[in-house]
Amino acid sequence: xxxxxxxxxxxxxxxxxxxxxxxxxxxxxxxxxxxxxxxxxxxxxxxxxxxxxxxxxxxxxxxxxxxxxxxxxxxxxxxxxxxxxxxxxxxxxxxxxxxxxxxxxxxxxxxxxxxxxxxxxxxxxxxxxxxxxxxxxxxxxxxxxxxxxxxxxxxxxxxxxxxxxxxxxxxxxxxxxxxxxxxxxxxxxxxxxxxxxxxxxxxxxxxxxxxxxxxxxxxxxxxxxxxxxxxxxxxxxxxxxxxxxxxxxxxxxxxxxxxxxxxxxxxxxxxxxxxxxxxxxxxxxxxxxxxxxxxxxxxxxxxxxxxxxxxxxxxxxxxxxxx
Amino acid sequence: xxxxxxxxxxxxxxxxxxxxxxxxxxxxxxxxxxxxxxxxxxxxxxxxxxxxxxxxxxxxxxxxxxxxxxxxxxxxxxxxxxxxxxxxxxxxxxxxxxxxxxxxxxxxxxxxxxxxxxxxxxxxxxxxxxxxxxxxxxxxxxxxxxxxxxxxxxxxxxxxxxxxxxxxxxxxxxxxxxxxxxxxxxxxxxxxxxxxxxxxxxxxxxxxxxxxxxxxxxxxxxxxxxxxxxxxxxxxxxxxxxxxxxxxxxxxxxxxxxxxxxxxxxxxxxxxxxxxxxxxxxxxxxxxxxxxxxxxxxxxxxxxxxxxxxxxxxxxxxxxxxx
Numbered sequence: 001x002x003x004x005x006x007x008x009x010x011x012x013x014x015x016x017x018x019x020x021x022x023x024x025x026x027x028x029x030x031x032x033x034x035x036x037x038x039x040x041x042x043x044x045x046x047x048x049x050x051x052x053x054x055x056x057x058x059x060x061x062x063x064x065x066x067x068x069x070x071x072x073x074x075x076x077x078x079x080x081x082x083x084x085x086x087x088x089x090x091x092x093x094x095x096x097x098x099x100x101x102x103x104x105x106x107x108x109x110x111x112x113x114x115x116x117x118x119x120x121x122x123x124x125x126x127x128x129x130x131x132x133x134x135x136x137x138x139x140x141x142x143x144x145x146x147x148x149x150x151x152x153x154x155x156x157x158x159x160x161x162x163x164x165x166x167x168x169x170x171x172x173x174x175x176x177x178x179x180x181x182x183x184x185x186x187x188x189x190x191x192x193x194x195x196x197x198x199x200x201x202x203x204x205x206x207x208x209x210x211x212x213x214x215x216x217x218x219x220x221x222x223x224x225x226x227x228x229x230x231x232x233x234x235x236x237x238x239x240x241x242x243x244x245x246x247x248x249x250x251x252x253x254x255x256x257x258x259x260x261x262x263x264x265x266x267x268x269x270x271x272x273x274x275x276x277x278x279x280x281x282x283x284x285x286x287x288x289x290x291x292x293x294x295x296x297x298x299x300x301x302x303x304x305x306x307x308x309x310x311x312x313x314x315x316x317x318x319x320x321x322x323x
Numbered sequence: 324x325x326x327x328x329x330x331x332x333x334x335x336x337x338x339x340x341x342x343x344x345x346x347x348x349x350x351x352x353x354x355x356x357x358x359x360x361x362x363x364x365x366x367x368x369x370x371x372x373x374x375x376x377x378x379x380x381x382x383x384x385x386x387x388x389x390x391x392x393x394x395x396x397x398x399x400x401x402x403x404x405x406x407x408x409x410x411x412x413x414x415x416x417x418x419x420x421x422x423x424x425x426x427x428x429x430x431x432x433x434x435x436x437x438x439x440x441x442x443x444x445x446x447x448x449x450x451x452x453x454x455x456x457x458x459x460x461x462x463x464x465x466x467x468x469x470x471x472x473x474x475x476x477x478x479x480x481x482x483x484x485x486x487x488x489x490x491x492x493x494x495x496x497x498x499x500x501x502x503x504x505x506x507x508x509x510x511x512x513x514x515x516x517x518x519x520x521x522x523x524x525x526x527x528x529x530x531x532x533x534x535x536x537x538x539x540x541x542x543x544x545x546x547x548x549x550x551x552x553x554x555x556x557x558x559x560x561x562x563x564x565x566x567x568x569x570x571x572x573x574x575x576x577x578x579x580x581x582x583x584x585x586x587x588x589x590x591x592x593x594x595x596x597x598x599x600x601x602x603x604x605x606x607x608x609x610x611x612x613x614x615x616x617x618x619x620x621x622x623x624x625x626x627x628x629x630x631x632x633x634x635x636x637x638x639x640x641x642x643x644x645x646x
Binding site: 188206248 | 480481482483485488490491494497498500501505510511514515518519522525526529530532534568569571
């Protein structure tokens with residue numbers, strides 16, 4: 001069984017690279033750091049590698065200073081977290097060039113089982129929850145590990161607001177608070193650190209709201225010009241899609257973000273019945289049924305048109321299956 | 324002991340009025356309805372009374388249709404929930420005219436112990452949590468009761484984001500999810516039902532943002548004119564104070580809302596160290612250290628000046644004590 005083999009590796013191997021997807025989020029960073037710190041505690045060599053910038057708001061997590069962006073060493077074991085598709089790791093070389101054994105720990109339905117060992121649990125709220133379940137009782141979960149795991153679970157469940165929230169994930173949060181995590185402190189770092197620039201940006205983004213499909217689809221967009229005027233950066237755009245998703249009657253929300261290299265990043269969310277990971281997949285993106293994303297290499301206007309068409313198509317399809 | 328006397332009353336008395344404060348919120352409505360439904364289940368007469376309108380977003384709670392605004396009957400027992408001060412109930416007559424025994428169940432530090440029986444627990448996140456602890460194991464908590472209690476706890480802890488969140492309150496939420504409550508459903512009703520009008524209002528409210536005291540105080544305001552232009556109502560203003568509270572470096576946030584009867588309603592929040600209930604108390608208001616409110620009978624401009632002065636005063640005082 002893969003779990004027993006996983007424990008075997010943790011016990012008998014000496015060096016580990018722990019990595020996750022580009023565009024890192026609270027779950028990927030928190031679970032990478034929690035597992036890294038647990039391995040270091042057990043006197044293993046462990047290096048966290050994420051091939052992208054760490055968003056400002058996650059810099060409070062213990063261990064972020066250990067994260068490497070580039071790596072030339074090799075390891076006994078490569079552990080990949082929260083990543084359904086090996087392409088999303090952003091490595092130039094084959095993963096096997098960094099080490100002979102690849103462990104894949106994930107909760108995405110779309111996971112391609114790329115590992116030598118695959119621990120995939122699509123019922124887990126987050127990979128942080130999976131790491132808690134794997135480590136609890138085997139490693140002493142100290143405050144630093146607990147803080148990383150709490151942040152993983154709280155970001156992937158939207159502070160227990162999303163449909164992936166289970167009684168088990170909530171109870172794990174309580175256990176982590178027992179270990180000294182302060183819920184208000186984490187929430188303030190992760191959900192509530194607004195800059196005056198982000199308030200200015202929010203005002204202009206809300207002006208782009210468009211509602212279509214009888215009120216069931218809501219879209220927003222962010223241009224480079226808007227970012228410049230508000231003196232805001234990519235980090236400040238985080239979570240803005242929720243203003244579209246939260247409108248009464250809306251099923252699918254999309255946000256279109258102009259990047260500086262003529263690609264539009266598209267965020268997709270749904271509330272009840274449309275599987276937005278299927279829409280993202282049409283543009284080589286991915287994610288979960290209620291939260292997904294993709295990139296489109298077109299000017300903003302065309303990108304919006306083509307994605308909106310795919311959304312309407314998916315709504316009709318889901319609507320038919322729903323009846 | 325008051326708890327034993329409380330169970331004695333539930334057992335032996337026949338008719339109950341359950342009431343709470345005006346400007347009802349998720350905790351007051353949810354706990355009033357949960358206790359009402361539990362009493363009805365035990366074949367008692369139970370009437371929930373709230374002398375104010377129930378906000379639109381709480382209409383999904385099972386039992387809201389039972390809530391009375393005016394009452395002329397008398398009861399064996401009057402149970403007052405989530406109310407530190409008997410004046411905030413909004414009754415014209417003395418409470419004793421409705422029944423001979425008054426039970427006071429609350430979690431406010433400022434509670435005046437006005438009951439014949441006082442169950443006051445300032446460590447409880449919410450009165451919903453207290454009702455859960457009182458009823459669990461004695462009444463079968465069915466889905467309708469669980470939904471009311473979950474909503475109580477989730478609103479008063481801001482979905483486990485506020486500093487009153489404890490491991491116990493989180494575990495109770497998990498127990499309530501076990502009883503069938505869907506976290507995403509409740510969150511959508513309580514936190515996420517935005518109307519297009521509220522988005523329009525939000526844009527104009529964000530334009531009123533003012534930051535003072537070296538970035539530690541942030542204020543917003545809402546005029547009747549702004550409500551009219553956005554075609555929004557009082558319900559749409561809910562939660563807007565958080566945009567001020569969540570700005571990096573801000574300790575105290577205030578929102579000033581013009582009502583149609585020349586009174587300014589003031590909402591106050593703090594993040595770490597200022598007790599805003601003390602500021603509210605200066606204007607005959609009240610609340611908790613991190614969330615409080617009051618009313619000022621002055622034009623908007625003067626109301627902002629006088630409250631801002633009190634905030635600055637409180638900041639200096641707290642700052643001194645803090646050093």
